[in-house]
Every structure is written in C-alpha cells, then in structure tokens.
Ligand SMILES: CC1=C(CCC(=O)O)c2cc3nc(cc4[nH]c(cc5[nH]c(cc1n2)c(C)c5CCC(=O)O)c(CCC(=O)O)c4C)C(CCC(=O)O)=C3C
C-alpha cells in the first residue's frame with residue numbers, strides 16, 4: 312500500500328474566550344456530562360484567557376514532523392485536523408481531497424487503546440471522510456505507541472529531571488505517581504479485544520518508565536480529570552485523593568508524571584500544575600511535575616518510524632517497542648465498542 316500523506320489528528324482546544332463553550336459542546340455532545348461539570352471546566356479554560364495550549368502544541372509538532380520528514384527523505388505532505396475544534400478533521404480531509412490525496416496514514420496524539428483514546432478518533436476519521444463524500448481519501452490509523460521507545464524515553468528523562476529538582480536527602484520517602492485521564496469503568500472494561508487494554512497499557516508504560524528512571528522508588532498509577540455524572544463509576548483513585556494517602560503514609564515528596572498524555576495541555580497545566588500541586592502543598596508534600604514528550608526529537612522521529620514500518624514489510628522494518636502486550640496495525644472489528652454510556 313502506498314500512502315500519499317500523513318494526517319496528524321489532535322483533540323483540539325479553544326484559542327479565544329468565546330470559543331470555550333462551543334468547544335465544550337463539541338466535546339460533550341451526547342456524552343451525558345452534567346452542566347455543573349461543564350461550567351467548572353469552562354472556568355479552568357478561562358483561567359488561561361480562554362486559550363488551551365493544545366493547538367499550539369500540535370502546530371509545533373506538525374512543524375517538527377515536517378522538518379524530520381524532510382531531513383530523512385520521507386517525501387509526504389503532513390496535514391493536521393482535530394476532533395473537537397478548528398482546524399476540524401472534516402475541513403482538513405476536504406483539503407486533502409482537493410490536493411488529490413487518495414490514501415493517507417493518521418497519527419493520533421494518544422498512545423493508548425480504549426474508546427476515547429483510539430476508537431473514537433477512528434470514528435471521527437470515518438465521519439470526516441463521509442462528510443467529504445465518496446472521493447475522500449482512505450485513511451489508516453497508525454498503531455498505538457504506549458511502549459515505543461520514542462514515547463517511553465522522553466517520559467523517562469522527564470521523570471529523572473523532575474526528581475533532580477527534589478531534595479536528595481528525602482529520596483527514601485520520595486514516590487513516583489503516574490497519571491492518566493480517568494474514564495468510566497465500563498469504558499475501561501471494554502478497551503481492546505479482550506477488555507482492560509487502556510489500563511494494562513498504562514501499567515506497562517508506568518513500569519517501563521519507573522524501572523528506567525528510578526528503580527529504587529515505589530510508584531503508583533492513578534487517575535485525573537474525572538468527568539461525567541457522579542453516579543457513573545470512573546477509574547479511581549483520583550490523583551488528589553492518592554496524594555493524601557501517600558502523605559498519611561509518610562511520603563515526603565512526589566514526582567507526578569502524566570504518562571497518559573503526549574503534551575502539556577490544559578488537563579496537565581490545570582489539573583496537575585494547579586490543582587494537584589495545591590493539594591500537595593496543603594499536605595506538606597514536595598511536588599515536582601514531570602514533563603511530556605511534546606516535540607522531543609525522539610518522539611518526533613517515532614512518528615516517522617511508525618510511518619516507515621507501516622509501509623515496509625515487518626522483516627525489513629522491525630516494530631520497535633519495549634513492552635510485551637500485543638500490538639497490531641489494524642484494530643479488530645468490535646474493539647472498544649460497547650464502551651459508551653447506555
Ligand atoms: C482517555 C481520554 C484522554 C486521553 C486521550 C487523548 O488525548 O485523546 C483525553 C484527553 C483530553 N481531554 C481533553 C479535554 C476534555 N475531556 C473531556 C471529557 C472526557 N475526556 C475523556 C477521556 C479522555 N480525554 C472522557 C471519557 C470524557 C467524558 C466525555 C466523553 O465521554 O467523551 C472534557 C469535557 C469536560 C470535562 O472534563 O468534564 C474536556 C474539555 C483534552 C484537551 C485539553 C486541552 O484543551 O488542552 C485532552 C487532550
């Protein structure tokens with residue numbers, strides 16, 4: 312299969328105060344998120360002048376991928392479209408069609424399996440293609456990359472760098488706290504062909520990063536940014552509750568590493584740098600938040616590797632990875648499906 316373009320697929324975020332509510336309406340349409348939660352989240356965005364950092368981060372990633380392709384002889388145009396805000400996927404796919412693109416690969420800015428992190432993006436691509444019509448390009452999503460060295464190594468270095476800001480005399484009472492976006496437990500149970508794949512992959516990534524960054528320290532995987540109505544169970548514990556437990560257990564210092572994400576978007580700069588940092592302060596815990604891959608050259612090169620491995624036969628282009636959970640190019644039918652709310 313010859314591919315004629317790469318499409319970078321982002322979550323999208325508002326870039327003006329007046330865009331916050333329409334953006335949130337796009338994110339939560341049909342998802343049963345209560346209005347109180349929406350008002351609260353709108354306020355998080357307004358703290359940053361109504362500007363989510365995520366679109367600029369994706370512009371930076373787009374530029375870095377283009378430069379990396381050019382420097383390494385990969386002659387493919389790179390496009391960018393979002394699930395929830397401009398540039399919207401349907402507009403980008405229309406542009407691809409106008410440019411004569413017939414087949415493309417998609418790199419989605421989420422490393423993991425699961426409905427929100429994988430399948431929903433594939434549904435978004437299908438919807439964008441059908442909005443464009445029968446001439447729309449074919450678009451295949453690249454594989455999940457939770458255990459790719461280009462994702463794990465930047466997270467590992469970020470944990471090391473965060474640890475280096477903490478008091479070495481307190482190392483014995485320092486703990487690593489990995490976080491990812493919580494999802495409804497029903498969605499987590501339905502993730503992947505046998506279920507539980509979102510959490511299993513996160514546990515694998517956490518173990519890989521912890522072993523490489525600080526094998527002497529204990530670590531946990533906990534959850535952040537819970538949404539939805541209160542009566543629906545979501546993955547727990549929440550990072551803030553967990554910090555309280557750690558403090559009560561004699562932990563003095565924490566490194567919080569958002570391995571669930573690829574960039575420092577709003578759920579990182581608000582939910583961790585603002586809320587979890589305040590929780591840690593109240594509890595008397597020393598707190599350091601580890602960075603995310605962003606435009607780390609290893610992460611950018613990973614995108615190219617995923618393209619090249621997909622185009623070449625596996626024996627000429629081995630799938631680089633550090634973990635052992637199964638990985639595939641094309642999700643099996645029914646993968647992550649019954650995940651939605653009733
Ligand atoms: C698994 C997962 C990821 C990681 C995978 C990936 O990266 O895609 C992720 C990322 C993100 N989530 C984001 C923002 C939001 N997520 C929401 C709501 C929800 N997220 C969910 C899951 C996830 N979300 C779910 C199950 C919901 C409930 C509604 C539904 O069933 O879909 C809401 C609604 C309000 C609220 O929080 O209640 C907002 C505003 C932003 C952008 C931040 C920025 O603007 O910088 C990013 C990168």
Ligand SMILES: [Fe+2]
Pocket residue numbers: 492
């Ligand atoms: Fe989210």
